[in-house]
Amino acid sequence: MNIDQLQIKIGERIRILRESRGITQQDLAAACNFEKANMSRIETGRTNPTVSTLYKISQALEITIDELVDVEVAN
Amino acid sequence: MNIDQLQIKIGERIRILRESRGITQQDLAAACNFEKANMSRIETGRTNPTVSTLYKISQALEITIDELVDVEVAN
DNA sequence: AAAGTGGTTATCATATATGATAACAAAGGC
DNA sequence: GCCTTTGTTATCATATATGATAACCACTTT
Numbered sequence: 001m002n003i004d005q006l007q008i009k010i011g012e013r014i015r016i017l018r019e020s021r022g023i024t025q026q027d028l029a030a031a032c033n034f035e036k037a038n039m040s041r042i043e044t045g046r047t048n049p050t051v052s053t054l055y056k057i058s059q060a061l062e063i064t065i066d067e068l069v070d071v072e073v074a075n
Numbered sequence: 076m077n078i079d080q081l082q083i084k085i086g087e088r089i090r091i092l093r094e095s096r097g098i099t100q101q102d103l104a105a106a107c108n109f110e111k112a113n114m115s116r117i118e119t120g121r122t123n124p125t126v127s128t129l130y131k132i133s134q135a136l137e138i139t140i141d142e143l144v145d146v147e148v149a150n
Numbered sequence: 151a152a153a154g155t156g157g158t159t160a161t162c163a164t165a166t167a168t169g170a171t172a173a174c175a176a177a178g179g180c
Numbered sequence: 181g182c183c184t185t186t187g188t189t190a191t192c193a194t195a196t197a198t199g200a201t202a203a204c205c206a207c208t209t210t
Contacts, residue, residue, distance in 0.1 A: 003127045006140070010126065024186060035170060040188055047167060048125045050197075051085065051144070052078040065081070069126070070141035099156060110200060115158055122197065125167075 001072060008045035009071035010054075015043045017061050017068075031060035076147060083120035084146035085129075090118045092136050092143075106135035 001009075018028050029039040033056070041047045042057070051065070058065040076084075093103050104114040108131070116122050117132070126140070133140040 003130060006126060006130055025188095026186075034168080036187075037171080037189080038167095038169065040186095041168095044188075046189090048127050050123045050125050050167065051081060051129070052123050053168080054126070055078055055081055064145070064147045066141040066145035066147070069144060070139075072139045072141070100158095101156070109198080111157075112159080112201080113197095113199065115156095116198095119158075121159090125197065128198080 003048065004045070006071070007048060010049070010069055011043040011045040013068065013071050014057060014061075017063070018043075021061065028057070028060055032056040078123065079120070081146070082123060085124070085144055086118040086120040088143065088146050089132060089136075092138070093118075096136065103132070103135055107131040 014028075018025070024036075025039040025043065026036045029036045032039070032053075042049055042053070054068055055065050058068045061068070089103075093100070099111075100114040100118065101111045104111045107114070107128075117124055117128070129143055130140050133143045136143070
């Protein structure tokens with residue numbers, strides 16, 4: 001697994017978790033205090049997010065950060 | 076838990092895992108292809124690392140990235 | 151005392167993440 | 181048809197992570 005694949009996996013995971021909660025990118029972004037465009041960038045794996053960004057998302061999704069990045073085996 | 080505390084927790088976790096393997100910051104940094112000063116910065120929680128940085132470290136420690144950031148309940 | 155080891159901190163240049171805005175496309179409802 | 185919603189993409193300025201070097205401290209060894 002290279003870093004690009006990891007970013008994509010994490011993005012996919014965020015998307016799945018978000019959709020399972022029935023909310024839009026707009027909603028999740030707002031809960032994290034940023035714009036929907038930035039959430040799209042993350043979900044599509046087009047950025048290399050920092051821990052703080054992932055942490056905000058995990059809080060908004062009400063999970064722990066390790067659950068958010070648990071993509072290597074599980075998915 | 077705020078982001079500063081999270082960074083510190085992750086740094087502490089990296090340190091514990093590194094020491095459990097009996098290697099120096101120098102060694103771990105080299106395995107990640109960066110300098111010991113940068114590893115010190117991460118272990119002391121003075122930076123907000125990106126996923127790619129955490130991934131390199133997790134690879135060097137031979138664990139998954141979720142295990143590396145599993146600091147909120149476990150420690 | 152001098153040299154080596156392990157870690158910290160400051161500083162710098164460069165790359166890039168973030169935050170924001172706007173334009174766009176696709177799909178659905180009116 | 182038009183409007184709204186949802187998501188994508190491009191672009192920009194700004195903040196900051198990264199990569200590197202060097203100086204430093206504490207400790208140990210010779």
